Amino acid sequence: MNQMIVNPVLTGFHPDPSFIRVGDDYYIATSTFEWFPGVVIHHSKDLIHWHSISRVLTEASQVDLRGNVSSGSIWAPALSYDQGVFYLLYTDVKSRKSVYKDLHNYLIMATDIRGPWSQPVRLNGSGFDPFLFHDKNGTKWLLNMRWDFRKNHSNFSGIIMQEYDQESGKLTGSIHEIYKGTPIGVTEGPQLYQKDGYYYLLTAEGGTGINHMVTMARSHSITGPYETDPDYPIMTTAHDLNYPFQQAGHGSLVETQSGEWYMAHLCTRPIPGTATMNPLGRETAIQRCEWTENGWLRLAHDGKLPALETEAPELPICIFEELPEKDDFDGEMLGFPYQSLRVPFDESWVSLKERPGFLCLRGRESLASLHDQSLIARPIQHFECTATTCLEFKPDSFMQMAGLVLYYDDSDYYYLRVTADEIRGTSLGVVLCKGGNYDEISSMQLSVENWERYYLKVEIHEREFIFYASPDGVGWTAVCTPLDFGTLSDEYGGKLGFTGSFVGLCAQDLDQQAKRAYFDFFEYKALVKP
Template identity: 65%
Template sequence: MINNPILPGFNPDASILRVGNDYYIATSTFEWFPGVQLYHSKDLANWELIPHALQRTSQVDLRGNPSSGGIWAPAISYDNGIYYLIYTDVKARKGVYKDLYNYLVTADNMHGPWSEPVMLNGSGFDPYLFHDDDGTKWLLNMQWDFRDGHRRFGGIVMQQYDPKERRLAGPVKKIYEGTDLGVTEGPQLFKRGGYYYLLVAEGGTGINHAATLARSSTIDGPYVTDPAYPVMTTRGAPDYPLQNAGHGMLVETQKGEWYMCHICSRPFPGTKLNPLGRETSLQRCVWTEDGWLRLAREGRLPALTAPAPDLEPQPFPERPAKDDFDAPALGLQYQTLRVPAEESWLSLRERPGFLRLRGRESLHSLHRQSMVARRLQHFNCTVETRMEYEPEHFMQMAGLVFYYDEQDYFYVRVTRDGDNGVRLGVITSISGKYSENRDREISVDGWSAYYLRAVVRERALQFYASPDGERWQAIGGELDMGVLSDEHGGKLGFTGTMIGLCAQDINGTKKHADFDYFTYKID
């Protein structure tokens, strides 16, 4: 069986592709670098993380991008030995305008390297490149419309792409207006049985999210909506374990079986809050006699477990719980915030066996933070690190952070506070309200190292500290993980909780902190 979600934690907007016996998924990474997470599978049930696609700032420069901006909805495709990746870089996302650019990169192998980007357009997000049987290529995206009196989501538009000239050419045509579910985006186009099928996301990415199918006998329409739309949704079922289901894409196996990957979320019961963010699930699908797609299970709700395809199971080795930082490069599970991991601020060589971070800008910065983070992927887990650090000033600090964005985070950190000496405590920022919780700080003068631990139990987070890894004490009170969720406080973000090692030196002197290991253990 396939157990959903197949990609737990912050992994939204999945685009799926089969080439021969290999399956690939690309997911959105927003403000985290490198851009576009890529996964590989042989059986659709077991997945391994492979190198991210956008490894260079010439491919994507995220400095200054807003939180939940950056890389939206990547789409992967393949034609004549070339892999294509389309992605949106969102530079501004609040207010009536959307400042964004859609780019195309190519590669001979999904493991890269990927080419320098070609800028295509900026008319709307969620681009998709379709390769027709006659060799023509077509770019689809939703049309954003900021004008008064117009729908913001102005339907799906299409324009031809000229691979020789590396640019769009010819007229732009609107091919689909969507349905009464509203918010039509995320177009995916494919052919089957003499029809062009258009799969779109509708209803927004929250509780009304849905996947809708339409078809046409010609590529430019008119497209007729499935009379029984939507194909999948959890709207109207607020207690179902998988929520916010939509934004799907289809893949056909070697043996003619069909599957849809899609967004989902697992909120805490009775709430919309989920610190794991939007995840990726996979559904078995079937076709009706009159050529419409249905979930293999009855109804429109996504299955918690789906029948695996008729393929030989091929699991991958599990990633070790503990990373001792002995490798010459960061593991693929880590990302940095907006900027690449460069020797000027991050080193695995200066002190072998340690991750050295040089402090830079604050946790509120949209430019040059010194943070290395991985996704929170489980509701019950324990995280631990050992840090060596000698702060000289209150503007220098380092530690372990649970980070959603610059408005919402929980940070157990070590700093120096003048005559009070070296202090260890928890900083919280909740909907932008900052607090140092000074009454719960402890003195750590004389500690040669700082063992930091975080225990997650569903909605509860508790930090701990120890001078030796043996004698632990709770630091601060129990914290609400619901704060680190897309819809907390009405912020409507799109990412999920990242667990980071970080250092700040707001003085600009780049005081370093050394981290001996990082452990992520599922409980």
């Protein structure tokens, strides 16, 4: 029996997988939304073991995210390969909470998956989820869903297609509406494949919440008409809200070296007992698929629910070294797994050189800012985990803060911070924001005037977490009662976000004096792995 692919293969915030094979190498690109650098590339040789090898959008000259709304920015990258060139399409979503979206669809290219990538070329703005199809006849086509803002119209008005001229780097010719979708609606995420004389159109439908699903249609002509699979959808969890995986959809296909087919897709793992409390965010799973005699795609294990485990192809096993749990900040630059909000790492606000062995953050704007935050963080990937740091920081007033943060977005976060208090002097406590409502846990605030260092820790146990503090890293004091990890979920409070929760380090100086905070280390430790 072959080895098994254990899902999800990419845990934590890794949504919207775009899946390709180049020779013996498999790659998945995932969305990053407002987190910078933009678009993560993951690599595997066996579909079982994966590691992150590069980030695509690393410079401010490539993309400007400052001011973009939370869960906007970089949506649904589409990775493809043709004749020695990697192509990557992505959407920069400038607004998303009104009837308009203000969508910028870009194309970049590279001859090496690790870059360097070309400067982005803007192609259109009619919708999101762009995909570049390389026809065997040599033509190239841009597909995307079309956004319709008009009253009494479906916002998801169908899948459109236009030819892309490689020589001029522009779209050319007529726009073709090729697929309206099924009665389920919310048709998006188009992916196009050629097989056995057909063009197969894979789409996501039902919205990216609990009704998410994967559907397929086909045509002998690239511009249609497209016939919907009579037994749609291929995969969904909408009919079983108690299943361990939820929101399964946004599929992407590859064919292995030996002709087997696999689909990468996003899913969530809600906190047990809930269907929508998913603080780990949208993750990536892989399913083995088969084609029927009638030429339609099915999950290999039968049924429509995604498998928790699926049979792997017969490929040589390739295991990659895992990232260390503890970072002593002895390197020359920040790499995986850290990300920042909307802006790249820059010596003007984050440095490993100013004080060797320490991460230096210069305080900037508040955690509510959509512009210039001094925050580095990593996705939370486990329901049982701890994160610990050691901080050296001497604030002059309540305008200056630094510490350890659990962050979803500018409206939802929990922050264990050191600041200055007129009564206690230097103090340490928890502030939080839930659904945009700010609060402070003042009853458990500590006076730490005589502490030379501040050891800060958070322990997460499924739905609950607690912050702790210590002057020496040995004797720990709880700085809050158990708090609800579920509030850092994509669907908490009725909102629809896409990023999952992060844990990280940050500093603020609301007086704009760039007060420095020094972090000696950062440790993230999984207590129970999937």
